[in-house]
Amino acid sequence: MQADPGVLVAVLAQLTGDASVVDEFAPAISHVPDPPERAGVTDPNTMATLVSRIVEALDTPRSGGLAADDSELFARLLPAALGSDVDDEFVPLLLEQGGFQLSQPTLPRDVPIPAETTVAIIGAGIAGIVAALAATDAGVSFEIFDRNDEVGGTWLTTKYPGIGVDTPSAYYSLSREVNPDWTNYYPQGAEYQAYLVSLADKYRLREHTRFNTEVEALWWDEDRQEWQIHAVDHDGNRSVSRSRVVITAAGYLNRPRWPEVPGRETFAGVSVHSAQWDPSLDLTGKRVAIIGAGCTAVQIVDACVDQVAHLTVFQRQPHWVAPRKRLSDDVPEYRRYLGRRLPYYANWHRVKSYWATADNNYPVILRDPEWSETHLSISPANDVLLQMCTEYINQMFGEGTELAKKVTPDFAPYGKRIIRDPGGYYAALTRDHVDVEASEPAEVNAMGIVTQDGRQIDLDVIVYATGYHLDFLSTMDIRGRGGRTLREEWGDSPRAYRGGTVPGFPNLFITSAPNYSPGHGAGANFSMEVLAHYIVECLQLMALRGATTIEVTQEAYDDYVADIDEAMSRTVWCHTPNAHTYYRSGSGRVVVATPYRLVDVWQQHRAPIEEHFLLGKAGSDAASR
Template identity: 70%
Template sequence: MTIAVTVAAAEVRLDLAELRANLQEADAGILVAVLAQVTGEVSVVDRFADRITFTPDPPEQRGSTDPETHAELVDALVEALANPRPAGAVPGDDPELFARVAPLALGTDVGAEYIGLLLEQGGFQPSQPVLPRTAKLPADFKVTIIGAGIAGMAAALECAAAGIAYEIIDRNDDVGGTWYTTVYPGIGVDTPSAYYSLSRDINGDWSSYYPQGAEYQRYLKSVADKNALRDHIRFSAEVQALRWVEDRKLWEVRTVAADGTQDVSYANVVVPAAGYLNRPRWPELAGRDTFGGVSIHSAEWDPELSLRGKKVAIIGAGCTAVQIVDASVDEVEHLTVFQRQPHWVAPRKRLTDDVPAHRRWLNAHVPFYANWNRLKSFWGTADNNYPVIVRDPEWAAEHLSISPANDVLLQMCRDYIDRVFGADTDLGKKVTPDFAPYGKRIIRDPGGYYAALTREHVDVEASEPAAVNERGILTQDGRQIDLDVIIYATGYHLDFLSTIDIRGRDGVRLAEVWGDSPSAYRGGLVPGFPNMFISSAPNYSPGHGAGHNFGVEVMVHYLMECLQLMAQREASTLEVTPEAFEAYVRHIDETMAQTVWCHTPTAHTYYRSGGRIVTAFPFKLIDVWQSHRAPNEEDLLVR
């Protein structure tokens, strides 16, 4: 027997026995939420709420109940799916209903201020406009987006939805940004996959909770294909310069193609959406160019390179090095890890990262199920995690950690070290940092990194190499290590658009305005650079939870509101005033002063440049979301 079910506006027929079998494995809290949304009956919450309990399923809370209640839930949902209400009669984004079911699905209380944010982040509704859409931009208005990674694609999708002409320019020959260009062994997503997607294009079929980069690249390609983005992308073209042309109120965009062909185009608005970690950073090591074997940077990995049976050294101990070690330890003859500074490493919370088959099936076949799974991944690492980065002065005065919440994470990481290496062992001491967790980006063990460091054919050097020579590496204490391959997992230069010659009003260069301490107002705005919205702007990345995509979607919403403001005012330019810019940056710095990054001086982190923390924002996610709902016209010059 089969029934017809509508999921994501598409009707599918489901085998009733298969549906029941998978529902038996489902999260009971989500089932209550789905049942309420499918029926539109808030009484469902009263009927089941007291019978749902929650257990940790890191970073989430799993809803459970007794077998009899679960069977009752399954029966009720099957009946509701078999007898659907008329299309549109039960909106899935009803705020009042959503507010009642959210605590049951998410496993925690949900403040009223979060409802709008969660409706969007769960993909239940698109980002809601604030300014009335009563005015139109000129027919020839054009937005140029630089970069076809997740940020550029998000901006493009919103422009398309609003009917605004756009073009994406990307130096690569396909979409995906870093997930297209970076292919080292073990590369993976360290944000939960259910959340690390666009809220308007949720993928419920991830194979892993933390998939490999190639799977994420396939997702981004599918987004481009489904939305015909390629028709608007100029591939294999690198933007060399942006110049504001005052008399035309346009940006001049200069590009060079892979074949050397140069081009000049114009746009009313430019959205630089290139990430700030692009250029590989090679360490300054004496003799680095003399090595007779293979030298390779993780960012420029050769897929043809085999490490099997090789004597390998890897320089670095960050996320990239951890993933490479985890992926290659069984292949190499011998591996030496050169660790300049240890990171805090969190253990994998599950026995396997594979997403259970029933969850993938439910995501694909049950209305709203994938939305709730995405939202649970977001909520589990959202503002409930904020206290981890905020300093408690009294606590910090007597502890390595900066607060009780931060200490919970520190103790978890220390316990992991003790379990794998043994308490007070030399190797355990080597991998133990001397700063609070989050002082530099915390790392998730893919499953076998710490275990790999204990293997007989693996050595850990708690220092950088002294020098490189033709045979290999000379250690700080004078030992020679002969090698076949040296892997440089030494990160990137922090490039906030520094590779593009950007000149605003009166020819002022953005690089000179920023110096070594870049900063921006809401929407990535900088005074003197009208109609430029920098997607991967300074202080736009969440530091305590969620993921890069959160900052991207917040910024893109703000961009669309600003474009609507221009349409309403029949304006050709929009830019932030110097006074508002300075006040906003001052607010960032004052709030940042109370965070972990300003109280872990021994931590070497790319978050810091010119004495400022320039990558992360120091605010709660809800505060950032609310402050970007609509432009404050008093802060702007709209002419």
């Protein structure tokens, strides 16, 4: 009787193919906030009847009726399950993101993609896995290159205490592989890595993967109209492979960034970066400093505060921290049981998690010029979040206290990536054995850290939770037509057209592309799936036209980037210049987040606009296309 009745109504309708159950049950169901989605509630009699009808439906073989992914039925079910009206433009997106159907082809499939259209995928993390599965669906031959010895990317290599995802676990997965059995509402690192490994097992991806092989360079071969892939294995052996198409899935946060603190190398204790954590490191009884106040630092503090003898948090700039709104992040057993045993139940919770954390949140990042003139927040919607976070600060530290002042940002929420308290971060900062320094260290010496005001803090361990360099493929030597490098094209302001395409670099698709990360909600898995669909559509367009190359035009590229910048100018990231964020490149341009609604990103990538591309055939003159 603890299940969400709105979800049960949707399940019943899909089990029976009978949409009339919405009219029968929905009026008795109300919806109340229950993060990360609105939970349905009803009276015991209605719930008992619902359960009885579902048990009956499970025992009765279904004949005829509507398919579970019928769009008209699905559209009728959405308000009952989600607790809000849903505009028609969202229906096909939610049908796909709920895992009720695979991404649907857009272009005609009457011409197969030629066998010569081979694909090299650089990276075996979640983006590489998504790309590989899309290639498999399209019948395209592919090979994955990864520098590690197993799939997983970040989730394989990063092991710091408390590591997890701040996107709801019900959503942060592949839509085609909804995991019904997460143990935590926000997946923890080891469990998420196990999920990715299970995908590699199920789809036999290792058979298509070169592990322990790092790609150093990608060079376009104009004569053969394919990419040369220059790689080196862990034994130092170099090789050159070839592929018609390359999909980069390496992400843009790979190289740990160490701060330029004088004397950092002189420390006699243990220095460790969060991205290179030593699992054998025991913090028990140690005097520890953590440099950083972002998501990683928050998770480490939450995880280790009870172990250490003393903890000092060095915070260059505070983040807005949202409170955990459940007593526990442990997923209750009844929900896991229903996810495993009741058809469509986990899918509907995935839809609810997406809906609650995606475009419903979009107004939070949009600036209201009149409002922002007189407020720290940029809009009334943004102010709701500011007030919630401020109330949390006052509740935990006391309004106006010195500690409250230290952790209160001076910019609008979302100016930097919002952080979710895993449950014990703010509480940890109030502990007697924890200090907060509202500044970076002045210097490091053999004994520990010297503060900006000259105090010596003796330490056993210094943890650098200082993030990563922003690398949009900048560590790889990528040369397109005429030997022009991607570094030359981008300078300090990476840009891309749809599908992560760049003029002068034919048949190259970048999944972790500039301005494709959802900045206001959902998760990176969304953009990965959207771009994978689009890439296959581009390969299909090549097949339909008998082309061997596809390359975005300079005009389409310039216009698209200009549209992004114009839309970005209305967002929080362009109106919080005092917020230090990795979203901006060295030029100051916002290059990570997308300024668009996610449904708009999805619609933009249903199929390529043919006139925006140059389609070349083997032996043709590139300049004539």
